[in-house]
Amino acid sequence: METIASVRGFKDILPGEVEKWRYAEEKAREIFSSFGVREIQIPILEKTELFQRGIGENTDIVEKEMYTFTDRGNESLTLRPEATASVIRAYVQHSLHARDPVSKLFTIGPMFRRERPQKGRYRQFHQINVEFIGVGSPFMDAEIILLLMVLLGNLGIEGLQLELNSLGCPECRPAFRQAVTHFLKDRTEGLCEDCLRRRDTNPLRVFDCKVEGCRQVIAHAPQLLDFLCTDCKTHFENVQAYLKVFDLPFEIKPRMVRGLDYYTRTAFEVTASSLGAQSAVAGGGRYDRLIAELGGPDIPGIGFAIGMERLISLMPAANESFVQNPDIFIAALGDVPRLWAFALCNYLRMAGIRAEMGYDEKSLKSQMKRSDKLMCSFTLILGDRELQENKAELKDMKKGTQETIKLDNFDDIAEAIIRKVSGRNEEIV
RNA sequence: GUGGGUGUAGCUCAAGUGGUUAGAGUGUCGGGUUGUGGCCCCGAAGGUUGAGGGUUCGAGUCCCUUCACUCACCCCA
Numbered sequence: 001m002e003t004i005a006s007v008r009g010f011k012d013i014l015p016g017e018v019e020k021w022r023y024a025e026e027k028a029r030e031i032f033s034s035f036g037v038r039e040i041q042i043p044i045l046e047k048t049e050l051f052q053r054g055i056g057e058n059t060d061i062v063e064k065e066m067y068t069f070t071d072r073g074n075e076s077l078t079l080r081p082e083a084t085a086s087v088i089r090a091y092v093q094h095s096l097h098a099r100d101p102v103s104k105l106f107t108i109g110p111m112f113r114r115e116r117p118q119k120g121r122y123r124q125f126h127q128i129n130v131e132f133i134g135v136g137s138p139f140m141d142a143e144i145i146l147l148l149m150v151l152l153g154n155l156g157i158e159g160l161q162l163e164l165n166s167l168g169c170p171e172c173r174p175a176f177r178q179a180v181t182h183f184l185k186d187r188t189e190g191l192c193e194d195c196l197r198r199r200d201t202n203p204l205r206v207f208d209c210k211v212e213g214c215r216q217v218i219a220h221a222p223q224l225l226d227f228l229c230t231d232c233k234t235h236f237e238n239v240q241a242y243l244k245v246f247d248l249p250f251e252i253k254p255r256m257v258r259g260l261d262y263y264t265r266t267a268f269e270v271t272a273s274s275l276g277a278q279s280a281v282a283g284g285g286r287y288d289r290l291i292a293e294l295g296g297p298d299i300p301g302i303g304f305a306i307g308m309e310r311l312i313s314l315m316p317a318a319n320e321s322f323v324q325n326p327d328i329f330i331a332a333l334g335d336v337p338r339l340w341a342f343a344l345c346n347y348l349r350m351a352g353i354r355a356e357m358g359y360d361e362k363s364l365k366s367q368m369k370r371s372d373k374l375m376c377s378f379t380l381i382l383g384d385r386e387l388q389e390n391k392a393e394l395k396d397m398k399k400g401t402q403e404t405i406k407l408d409n410f411d412d413i414a415e416a417i418i419r420k421v422s423g424r425n426e427e428i429v
Numbered sequence: 430g431u432g433g434g435u436g437u438a439g440c441u442c443a444a445g446u447g448g449u450u451a452g453a454g455u456g457u458c459g460g461g462u463u464g465u466g467g468c469c470c471c472g473a474a475g476g477u478u479g480a481g482g483g484u485u486c487g488a489g490u491c492c493c494u495u496c497a498c499u500c501a502c503c504c505c506a
Contacts, residue, residue: 005497008497008498059504060503060504060505061504061505064430064504065504065505082505082506111506113504113505113506115503115504115505116430116431116501116502116503117498117499118499118500118501118502119499119500119501120505120506121504121505121506125506126506127506128506205504258505260505269506276500276501277500277501277502278504278505278506280505280506281506282506283505283506304506305506306506307505307506308506309506310506311506331464331465333464363459363464363465364464364465364466365460365464365465365466366458366459366466367465367466368464368465368466368467369465369466369467370466371466372466372467373466373467379465379466381464381465383464385464393465395465395466397466397467400465400466400467402465
């Protein structure tokens, strides 16, 4: 038979690795709870139009990266390439603004983009998304960035860099855009092919081109920050001031332009050089026009996304304490003892004890080996010999000591084992 | 979509310029006295060398095609 492999860019997360993911998620939930961020779950599939309108028609994501198909009802649907549009859709659809003027929401789940896979980039990838909706105050910007940095710090991740920029607003951006267009107009030579194209479609994007020639050209280009209107300027200054309250180091990157159309004012990114070419662990920004753009009230919002795969790869590997080893392994010798083992093993599990057993007829030696491999604290040896006397041998795998216990009553055995296991834990502490 | 690199056992890797039966470590299973793990020793199973075609007396090795993986560009988490 031919085997079937997973789809390109879609990864399995195997036991052993899953624990790390769960740890990261649990930590995130803990911190969200402190910051008053509540979970929202949204569908993986949306009407294509949502992303076209939300993300922007002329973005790479919408132009060439979406998994879009027509369903049997002849409706164009798309596997979500990001979460913000969906969250806002849900927010508007259920009029959450009417319940509370400020909503802090998070959601965790898979996203889909049909790009060429490479290090830190997959076609199905996972994000932790946080959105603060309803308040335009720079306090919100500072708070959400602080939240992000606290979470990353709590996961033991080091060597991170926080980068900030302001993208202006519909008031001031057109002027800047015009200035850039004008600037680039007669600098055809020195620009790479991509940038020549960008010059017409999205001139701001020329700013984060990595080609040396373009960088030199851009070095003399007008600075976005010089064009900010008074409101945007004070907003940006305040965000920085509030971040300084927590001694959060950051760097202003005037060249940072985010790829999604909806961003306004504050844009930020957290990078780690060890990630390779895809160095961003998290990125986000303010989107004061998006909610109205999607038919909702004209209220502001700000959010970020953390790339789970990238996050996991940055987490220190040292802690293997994620896995819980069995408390006891029951080694049975013979058919009747095996039936007893089956009953006892499952009884112990129902009593909350992590128990495993040998299901096949195997030598005691091989069962002991398995117990050792599973790193069970104890092994219960149950053979015909013991059964005749209504007892079993309980071996402490670490000490190597062994004692006889009675089989009269499963409750007593469970209790004895619980005592032993907890007693051991105290010793370790 | 474009370019580079790599495909040999479950995993990590060997096999001078083409040459007999494709090896090792690790993992799996078994054994080293009757029913006792780790360390050590022995043994076994496990491969259509990614797939297809070509050159040759002979291909894991050379050529072509294709697929997969991987890194990078574009862009993004």
